[in-house]
Amino acid sequence: xxxxxxxxxxxxxxxxxxxxxxxxxxxxxxxxxxxxxxxxxxxxxxxxxxxxxxxxxxxxxxxxxxxxxxxxxxxxxxxxxxxxxxxxxxxxxxxxxxxxxxxxxxxxxxxxxxxxxxxxxxxxxxxxxxxxxxxxxxxxxxxxxxxxxxxxxxxxxxxxxxxxxxxxxxxxxxxxxxxxxxxxxxxxxxxxx
Numbered sequence: 001x002x003x004x005x006x007x008x009x010x011x012x013x014x015x016x017x018x019x020x021x022x023x024x025x026x027x028x029x030x031x032x033x034x035x036x037x038x039x040x041x042x043x044x045x046x047x048x049x050x051x052x053x054x055x056x057x058x059x060x061x062x063x064x065x066x067x068x069x070x071x072x073x074x075x076x077x078x079x080x081x082x083x084x085x086x087x088x089x090x091x092x093x094x095x096x097x098x099x100x101x102x103x104x105x106x107x108x109x110x111x112x113x114x115x116x117x118x119x120x121x122x123x124x125x126x127x128x129x130x131x132x133x134x135x136x137x138x139x140x141x142x143x144x145x146x147x148x149x150x151x152x153x154x155x156x157x158x159x160x161x162x163x164x165x166x167x168x169x170x171x172x173x174x175x176x177x178x179x180x181x182x183x184x185x186x187x188x189x190x191x192x193x
Contacts, residue, residue: 132158
């Protein structure tokens with residue numbers, strides 16, 4: 001957590017130093033509904049290219065449902081609290097117009113770590129970390145003076161590592177380490193500086 005707070009301070013100072021009209025501060029509002037709060041900054045390094053950093057925190061309460069309890073098939077719901085962070089650095093190249101307006105292709109990295117703690121005893125938890133990256137095709141457009149919107153979609157690849165403590169695995173929530181592919185998609189709303 002200490003590393004995450006240090007990272008947020010660095011990202012905030014980077015954003016504050018770019019007050020010369022060369023970037024966009026943005027967020028993904030759909031992530032808020034899932035307890036994932038990301039705010040980032042896209043900095044233009046030329047008319048066609050930019051770099052973006054989207055750090056965020058993951059917080060909230062969840063209800064977990066197990067299908068196996070004490071070697072019998074039954075459903076049991078338990079409440080849990082989760083907390084963690086996500087960081088997505090990205091390089092973009094705009095195919096049509098000038099940044100930040102038009103279609104772009106980007107390469108991104110992604111690091112996410114979330115700890116889920118069962119509320120009943122507070123000692124049983126699971127930490128799941130994922131490292132990966134991928135490519136997206138997106139379109140960013142100017143909605144109004146300074147206000148931007150963007151949509152993006154593309155493949156992502158990740159490797160996950162999971163560790164558990166206490167009685168967490170006894171509830172049937174064990175997840176093995178794995179490599180996985182998936183789709184990254186989303187919508188960002190931003191304001192140009």
